[in-house]
Amino acid sequence: MEMSWKGTLRSLEASARRSERNSQRRQRELQKRQAQYAKMEALEQAAYEVDVYNNQVDVLLSVHKECGEDIDWSSFISRAEPVQPRLSNIAEIEALTREQTFAPGLFVRLFGLENRQRKKLKAMVELARQADNDRFTQETQDWRTEHSDWQQEYSLATRIIAGEAQAKLDAIERLDPFSDIAHLGTSIKFSVGTSGVIEATLNVHGSRVVPSEIKSLLQSGKLSTKQMPISKYNEFLQDYVCSCVMRVGRELLALLPDDIVIVTAVDALLNSTTGHVEDLPVLSVVFSGQTLSRLNVEAVDPSEAMKNFTHNMVFKKASGFAPVQRVEPPSPHRV
Numbered sequence: 001m002e003m004s005w006k007g008t009l010r011s012l013e014a015s016a017r018r019s020e021r022n023s024q025r026r027q028r029e030l031q032k033r034q035a036q037y038a039k040m041e042a043l044e045q046a047a048y049e050v051d052v053y054n055n056q057v058d059v060l061l062s063v064h065k066e067c068g069e070d071i072d073w074s075s076f077i078s079r080a081e082p083v084q085p086r087l088s089n090i091a092e093i094e095a096l097t098r099e100q101t102f103a104p105g106l107f108v109r110l111f112g113l114e115n116r117q118r119k120k121l122k123a124m125v126e127l128a129r130q131a132d133n134d135r136f137t138q139e140t141q142d143w144r145t146e147h148s149d150w151q152q153e154y155s156l157a158t159r160i161i162a163g164e165a166q167a168k169l170d171a172i173e174r175l176d177p178f179s180d181i182a183h184l185g186t187s188i189k190f191s192v193g194t195s196g197v198i199e200a201t202l203n204v205h206g207s208r209v210v211p212s213e214i215k216s217l218l219q220s221g222k223l224s225t226k227q228m229p230i231s232k233y234n235e236f237l238q239d240y241v242c243s244c245v246m247r248v249g250r251e252l253l254a255l256l257p258d259d260i261v262i263v264t265a266v267d268a269l270l271n272s273t274t275g276h277v278e279d280l281p282v283l284s285v286v287f288s289g290q291t292l293s294r295l296n297v298e299a300v301d302p303s304e305a306m307k308n309f310t311h312n313m314v315f316k317k318a319s320g321f322a323p324v325q326r327v328e329p330p331s332p333h334r335v
Helices: 008-018 022-039 042-062 072-080 090-100 106-110 114-161 165-175 180-184 230-255 289-294 304-310
Strands: 189-194 198-203 213-217 225-226 260-270 277-288 310-316 320-322
Touching: 008 277, 022 289, 042 189, 042 213, 042 225, 072 090, 072 114, 106 225, 165 230, 180 189, 198 230, 198 320, 230 260, 230 277, 230 289, 230 304, 230 310, 230 320, 260 320, 277 289, 304 310
Parallel strands: 198 260
Antiparallel strands: 189 198, 213 225, 260 277, 277 310, 310 320
């Protein structure tokens, strides 16, 4: 189904922002209840905290399940240029016709109302002329907005199909499909290497995002808070990182007409060479659109899913991630 030119990309932007999973809707509901937290009884507070915790876990582990619509950039090029409106005098012509064909009736002649009626009809002609002009002014303003959208989208689509690197970056910036990941604390930067492949770098800030405690309800209904075992924490972190990386890969391949993209996650790790904690790559993946399309993202384990792609990741339950090298684009490839 073809969208009208009026804000086509803006509609896609809005759609990307409206899209949310049940876990995200549940998160908003819990945030609304937060204002009532102080008024809750102790057991209600405990149940609320566990709800919030479980929802947080669900949100963090389902990042990869969201993705925007595939964009057909060639359709932007094939659409006709919006036609500039012309001034239509239809209202004025109708008013003039009424004025010129006016034939006073007996009542009007009897009470000497003909001049008043003719003046009224003449005034109606002027009002109709103004209405035509006002309508034309509004149509012109609408056309300018629509034409500006068409021009920008046509230009962007032409550049993207031509493989222009900056056009890809412009499209990512304009559509911004990663706002909910940023909300979780993950920042993303994009670049285009000499190969022309889009490369995304995520700073996942794992220690700030992934909870280190487990919250649950005791049989009494009271809150239980325990330190999460290190192996469980590391597995949680791995799934979160892989979920974010897969989400970025899916979004980029839906947004761009490319076959592959590279996504690298970095996090704070000890650099054994310098002895300092630095942001180092912990996972680097070459995502193929063809392979991604075959995955059941609703059921797949994000960490296990990495086995389907060329990737670098060193992970152990006991110690977590270790630094890795960024992957290079496979050769040969088509962008």
